[in-house]
Each structure stands twice: as C-alpha cells, then as structure tokens.
Amino acid sequence: MSTLERIREKVLAQERLTPEDGELLFTHPDLLAVAQLAHSVRLKLHGTTTYYNWNLHLNSTNVCEASCLFCSFARLKTGMPQAYTMQIDDAERWIRERYRPGMTEIHIVNGLNPDLPFDYYPSLLRMIRREFPQLHIKAFTAVEIHYFAEKYGMSYEEVLRLLQEAGLGSLPGGGAEIFAERVRKKICRDKADADQWLGVHRAAHNLGLKSNCTMLYGTIETVEERVDHMRRLRALQDETKGFQVFIPLAFHNEGNRMERLPAPTAVDDLRVIAVSRLMLDNIPHIKAYWVMLGVKTAQTALLCGANDIDGTVTEEKIYHMAGSQSPGALDLGEIQHLIRAAGLTPQERTTTYQTIERAA
Numbered sequence: 001m002s003t004l005e006r007i008r009e010k011v012l013a014q015e016r017l018t019p020e021d022g023e024l025l026f027t028h029p030d031l032l033a034v035a036q037l038a039h040s041v042r043l044k045l046h047g048t049t050t051y052y053n054w055n056l057h058l059n060s061t062n063v064c065e066a067s068c069l070f071c072s073f074a075r076l077k078t079g080m081p082q083a084y085t086m087q088i089d090d091a092e093r094w095i096r097e098r099y100r101p102g103m104t105e106i107h108i109v110n111g112l113n114p115d116l117p118f119d120y121y122p123s124l125l126r127m128i129r130r131e132f133p134q135l136h137i138k139a140f141t142a143v144e145i146h147y148f149a150e151k152y153g154m155s156y157e158e159v160l161r162l163l164q165e166a167g168l169g170s171l172p173g174g175g176a177e178i179f180a181e182r183v184r185k186k187i188c189r190d191k192a193d194a195d196q197w198l199g200v201h202r203a204a205h206n207l208g209l210k211s212n213c214t215m216l217y218g219t220i221e222t223v224e225e226r227v228d229h230m231r232r233l234r235a236l237q238d239e240t241k242g243f244q245v246f247i248p249l250a251f252h253n254e255g256n257r258m259e260r261l262p263a264p265t266a267v268d269d270l271r272v273i274a275v276s277r278l279m280l281d282n283i284p285h286i287k288a289y290w291v292m293l294g295v296k297t298a299q300t301a302l303l304c305g306a307n308d309i310d311g312t313v314t315e316e317k318i319y320h321m322a323g324s325q326s327p328g329a330l331d332l333g334e335i336q337h338l339i340r341a342a343g344l345t346p347q348e349r350t351t352t353y354q355t356i357e358r359a360a
C-alpha cells in the first residue's frame with residue numbers, strides 16, 4: 001500500500017494523523033491527490049457550504065515596539081514618517097465613513113504602542129459598542145493581549161475580562177507566526193513566544209471567548225516546523241475547544257526586511273490549506289483568506305480543504321503594505337459569485353459561525 005493510501009485509510013477511519021503523516025503530505029509529489037483527500041474531509045464536515053462574512057478592518061495605530069522582520073505595516077516610534085495613532089474620535093469618524101447597515105463584524109489589529117494608556121483599548125471598544133452596536137468586535141491578537149498584561153501589570157484573565165466588559169466579542173488569530181523558537185528568534189524575537197501566545201488563547205477560551213488561529217508560512221520555516229505548529233494548535237484545541245478556524249497566512253515580501261525571500265507560490269498555498277484540513281481534525285473551519293492568497297488562489301483553495309473565504313474586508317492594510325495585489329475590498333455579490341463558480345454554496349455567517357439569511 002502506498003504511503004498516501006495508508007493516510008487515506010486513516011482519514012476514512014477518522015484516525016488522527018501523526019506528525020510524520022503531516023510531513024509526508026507536505027512533500028508528497030501528487031498535490032492534487034492530497035488536495036482531493038482534504039476536499040473529501042471538507043465535504044464530510046460542511047458539505048458544499050462555504051462561509052463568508054461582511055466585515056471591516058481597523059488598525060487604529062501602527063506604532064509598534066516589536067520589530068518583526070516580515071512586517072511592512074508597523075512603524076517603530078510615534079512621529080516617524082507614516083506612523084499614526086487614531087484618537088477615539090478619529091477612529092469613530094473612520095468607522096462611520098466606511099460602515100454600512102448590515103455589516104456584522106469589525107476586526108481590529110494594532111501595533112504594540114508604548115505611548116498609549118491601557119484605557120485607550122476599552123474606550124475604543126466602548127465607543128464601537130455604543131455607536132455601532134450591530135458590529136461584533138473581534139479584536140487584539142494574543143501578542144497584543146500579552147503586551148498589555150506585561151506593560152500594565154495584569155494577568156491575561158484580568159486584561160481579557162476588562163476588554164470583554166467593554167465589548168470584546170472574540171480574538172483574531174494573528175501573531176502566531178511559526179511556534180518554533182529557532183524561527184521566532186530570527187523573525188520576531190521581541191514579542192510573545194509560542195507558549196505565551198497559546199497561554200493567551202487558553203485564558204480566552206476559559207473565559208468563554210472564541211478565537212481564531214493562524215500560521216505564517218513561506219519565510220524560513222521547515223516542513224517539520226509547520227507540522228509542529230499545527231500539532232501544538234491541535235493539542236490546545238483538544239483541551240479547550242475554543243478555536244473556530246485556522247487561517248494559513250502566506251508571507252508577502254514587499255516593504256519589509258525579508259524582501260529577498262521569494263513569496264510562496266500558488267502550489268505552496270494550496271498545499272498548506274490541504275495539509276491543515278487533514279492535520280487539524282478538531283478545528284471546525286479552514287479559511288482561505290483572499291486578501292493574502294489573491295482572489296483566484298483563494299477560490300481554488302475552496303476545492304482543496306478550505307470552507308471559508310473571510311469577508312468583504314473593507315480597507316485591509318497589513319497585506320497591502322506588504323505588496324498584496326488583491327483588491328482593497330470585495331462586495332458581497334463578488335464573494336457569492338466566486339463561491340458559486342466553484343460549484344459551492346455561499347453562506348453568510350456571523351463571526352461565531354451563526355448563519356445569516358438576508359432577503360434578496
């Protein structure tokens with residue numbers, strides 16, 4: 001029996017794949033066979049249903065103490081060219097200009113800004129809850145929560161509780177990068193490490209918050225390190241069941257200090273989607289984030305294991321500053337068309353995967 005046949009049998013028997021199986025899937029020459037197996041798992045879990053949402057991105061400050069080599073968005077200090085920090089009123093105005101009735105989510109990710117008091121963050125959330133009560137607030141990566149805890153002398157639980165009281169609805173999955181210490185030391189040495197990232201999500205799950213998880217791939221990581229990253233996410237999910245979706249993030253190589261590395265190709269992208277669907281047997285959804293994959297690769301990924309394409313993403317900055325050629329936003333009709341053209345069924349969702357039906 002070929003090695004892929006052996007893995008197929010395990011998948012059919014719903015047996016957990018080992019790290020060795022994961023490594024084999026990453027290196028197997030027949031990508032289409034790996035993708036087909038992942039698609040069969042996706043069909044079993046979700047049928048043809050393919051989720052999207054209607055959301056808006058806010059990055060209210062790009063001042064960031066950390067100096068991740070892959071980042072094109074952050075500016076080290078207040079006052080540097082292109083550094084910005086929105087006051088709460090500025091953020092309110094910014095949202096009001098872009099908000100449309102019917103939107104359901106705002107996704108907030110910021111830099112680690114040393115010049116702001118803690119109260120900035122709950123105030124931002126309170127303003128959104130007051131002015132835009134229809135928006136679920138998915139905000140602050142685990143790296144930010146860890147930074148708040150250290151800087152303002154609180155535990156993860158204390159920080160999360162205060163933010164929850166102010167309106168926090170869930171945590172996005174950013175900042176995980178690759179858990180391997182060897183890689184983190186080189187590409188993102190001065191922010192939360194793997195255990196701290198996982199510790200924040202554990203604390204959030206224990207408080208009843210759902211969260212997402214990611215993996216940045218295509219920098220200097222090995223196949224073993226990718227598989228190890230997935231194994232660690234899977235282990236925390238066994239414990240808490242709080243992750244909703246895994247989002248692989250393809251490295252973009254413009255405007256940062258890793259410009260000399262080639263960006264991942266479509267084949268790499270589809271492979272990561274497929275392997276993650278097969279390895280992460282306890283995480284319900286796999287997202288093909290169109291902003292980072294490009295619209296066409298994201299659509300193809302929906303046939304290779306992914307069952308979610310993220311949302312309209314009005315005004316994305318992190319990837320566009322790193323050279324993403326994707327449009328700044330897609331409208332709901334365009335997203336539905338992409339999904340239908342792949343022979344799949346579009347389904348709008350809330351941030352926490354409740355379905356939304358709208359009158360045509």
Ligand code: V47
Nearest residue numbers: 070071172173174175177212216249250251252322
């Ligand atoms: O944490 C930054 C990554 C993340 C680059 O939870 C880069 O639903 C590639 O986490 N090339 C932020 N990646 C985005 C993120 C996200 C996106 C969409 C949905 C969700 C969700 C989360 O982007 C960062 C970092 O890992 N990143 N710069 C770059 N040049």
